[in-house]
Amino acid sequence: MKKIKLFFATDLHGSEKCFRKFINAAKVYGTDVMIIGGDLTGKTIIPFVVRKDGYIEADYLGQKLLIKSKNQEEKYIRDAADYGYYPYEVSQETYEDLMQSPKAVNELFLNLMKERLKEWIKTAETELRGINVIINAGNDDAMELDTVLDSSNSIIHPEGKVIEINGYEMISTGYANMTPWHAPRDISEDDLLEKIENMASKLKDPSKSIFNLHPPPYNSGLDMAPKLDQQLRPVSASGITVMEPVGSRAVREMLEKYQPLLGLHGHVHESRGAKMLNRTLIINPGSDYQYGILHGAFIIINEGKITNYILTTG
Secondary structure: OOOEEEEEEOOOOOOHHHHHHHHHHHHHHOOOEEEEOOOOOOOOEEEEEEOOOOOEEEEEOOEEEEEOOHHHHHHHHHHHHHOOOEEEEEEHHHHHHHOOOHHHHHHHHHHHHHHHHHHHHHHHHHHOOOOEEEEOOOOOOOOOHHHHHHOOOOOEOOOOOEEEEOOEEEEEEOOEEOOOOOOOOEEOHHHHHHHHHHHHOOOOOHHHOEEEEOOOEOOOOOOEEEOEOOOOOEOEEOOEEOEEEOOEHHHHHHHHHHOOOEEEOOOOOOOOEEEEEOOEEEEEOOOEHHHOEOEEEEEEEEOOEEEEEEEEEO
């Protein structure tokens, strides 16, 4: 089995700055394999509304802006994209029409997500030529993005497949156990277990495999998130936010059953870390995409063993 140098990041949520850093990480670490584990898309559109007097209005991260120059607008647009938002310049008339049609807004949002993902794939195809590049969707990502991921001839879309990387088998899914937000790829634990089992049962040697599963295993220390009340507000006690495990029981069961070499996870941004679960090294690099900070994990595997790893921040 060959030596591989792998860089893993996840939960970029549309951040252009984080994606650029992901691309640059290949040169920094001299990698053979680059993986994005899921949650590729951002969470909202920021309209830049062109008024009839030529000035531009924007509700920019809770701040009401009146933009008077093109240079100023371009800076705000770059910043918005860097932190995962979708800036969209629109006339005042079209904006008012959009506000009357939730369907049209949803279609626009989907198109903007697709366009950015297409740009990312094009960049990866050019800048990471000769490297194994694996990009999967996550539970927050619309199902329609799969067609974009499938369109590349060189980028691997690994969902639901057993793939081989330099002699090491890997299974992947971006689906997750149910969340309070009922995201597009939230499913029951039973269904998630079935998905993973269908892949894992096809592995030739699970002990030398990689499980690229978006949610971390339940109660592993990599799945601690704020406890929420019925209004989805964080619960606090004595002024301290109460944390609870929110990972997947199905993922834990599959890891314990097959005991792969490596588990790559994300989903829970707050639970950055690396731990051993029986003989499996499990990693959640965490995410601070909204600040343009890329968290990742650089892992070296040689002769069927993990010889070194480090959690990275850039």
